[in-house]
Amino acid sequence: MYAITTNSKAEPILPSFSNSVLLELFQAKPVENFSTGRAVFWEGDPAKDVFEVTRGILRLYRILPDGRRAIVGFVFAGEMMGLSFQDRYLFTAEAVGEVSVHRISRRMFHAAVDSSPHLRPELLSHLRDEMCAAQDQMLLVLRNSADERLASFLLLIARKTSGEPERGTEIQLAMARADIADYLGMSIETVSRSISRLKWQGIIALDGPSRLTIQRVRALRELAGEVERFGDEDIPHLAATMGRQPVQLAR
């Protein structure tokens, strides 16, 4: 998921989720639509089905014993979900906007996979990718600076939607600040402050709360720990104003 750590090469591993032949299993199934905030399934429900998301984004979360919500991942269009369950869903899946999915029963899914020597290694491969992503997410949260986590998150979203980001790449944040906060393990206010800091440093620009533009890719990737901090090829002359609080707020 975060190319930095898990994959030897710095290529996004997500496409492997999407190009899967496994996805073909879903195509015969009818489309189901979920409107904003609706749950596809709940944590603890019997894990009867597996899904493919064809439109929109799903947020996966669990409620901790103390009542807080922890988002364990997002599922984007073109990705499958539910392959890694035993007999019960481990988390709730909720639509972050309008979402469409194909649904297939776990029994049928596994029957199909079992009977096909082609599909079997693919399922394994998929599970391993998921494993890999979960581990990366863990390491991301461990790396403690809020700004670093946010940088990684922005790169993640950018890659999911528009491939490898360059200067000028626009990012559409479909989820609210609260979602980002619960995903990155920090408070809403800290997410907001981190975004503001990136803005003051000229790394990103905002066109409204949920729409932003990457301006200094290299700096963003350095923050995310993807590259060594050395050359600063983009907009080095802004450095003078970077270190401290803004003299004046944009927008």
Add this chain to the structure above:
Amino acid sequence: MYAITTNSKAEPILPSFSNSVLLELFQAKPVENFSTGRAVFWEGDPAKDVFEVTRGILRLYRILPDGRRAIVGFVFAGEMMGLSFQDRYLFTAEAVGEVSVHRISRRMFHAAVDSSPHLRPELLSHLRDEMCAAQDQMLLVLRNSADERLASFLLLIARKTSGEPERGTEIQLAMARADIADYLGMSIETVSRSISRLKWQGIIALDGPSRLTIQRVRALRELAGEVERFGDEDIPHLAATMGRQPVQLAR
């Protein structure tokens, strides 16, 4: 791994790692020994083999871009390792003491699994358990109090070695404070301070740095978030001194 969160029932899921028929695949293989600090394989190496640990403990870690070490897990005797790799090892595996393993090539392992309808679902099941454990570990680290993380960790170790802990259960900490710190995402000093706090509160007792005894199981489980904090059946009369710094240090 942490029964609290992932499993509906509060039974340890680890035994499922151990009782696996998959383990029989390893028995024909010779034993390899690794002494303290030796690596079984390195992060980034081609993932040629899978392993069963028959004695000792392995620590699995990755080095973050900034040079810090993150321990992603420990492998105990009776557990398998390496099933969730694609083509390269995602982390380094290092002996925490004297360790013995069986080694089998991934190719042979998969050939065996592929040809046996019995083994296939077991591999899947195992991968899902690993997935599950990784997610729990993530949530554990997110839940921020240092004492809570340490409580969960102690319960984990206790269960790995002597089943469900009761009052008086002894825990042998095979790994150093630095290992615990890198596993729980905190500093050595904070680990030490957390242990001291649990000691002041009479929840555990120390017989040397690496040997401790659980004295108030319920309180420990409450800290770990496994049970609601309500009754305090063990040693309730100590409560008066619990809240603040020690008036005098024990030991």
Add this chain to the structure above:
DNA sequence: CGAGAATTTGAAACCCATCAATGACGGTGG
């Protein structure tokens, strides 16, 4: 028993969570 390593403890600084207030936006109804 002694030396080096590991652990524990102390003090200060920092980062982030929390509480609180303000500002921006979107929708509804007058």
Add this chain to the structure above:
DNA sequence: CCACCGTCATTGATGGGTTTCAAATTCTCG
């Protein structure tokens, strides 16, 4: 069309938990 309200995002101030630097103490092992 605009005022109003609720939600979401931003910003400020404060406090607490952890990290960091530093030193003392304990443990381990030859």
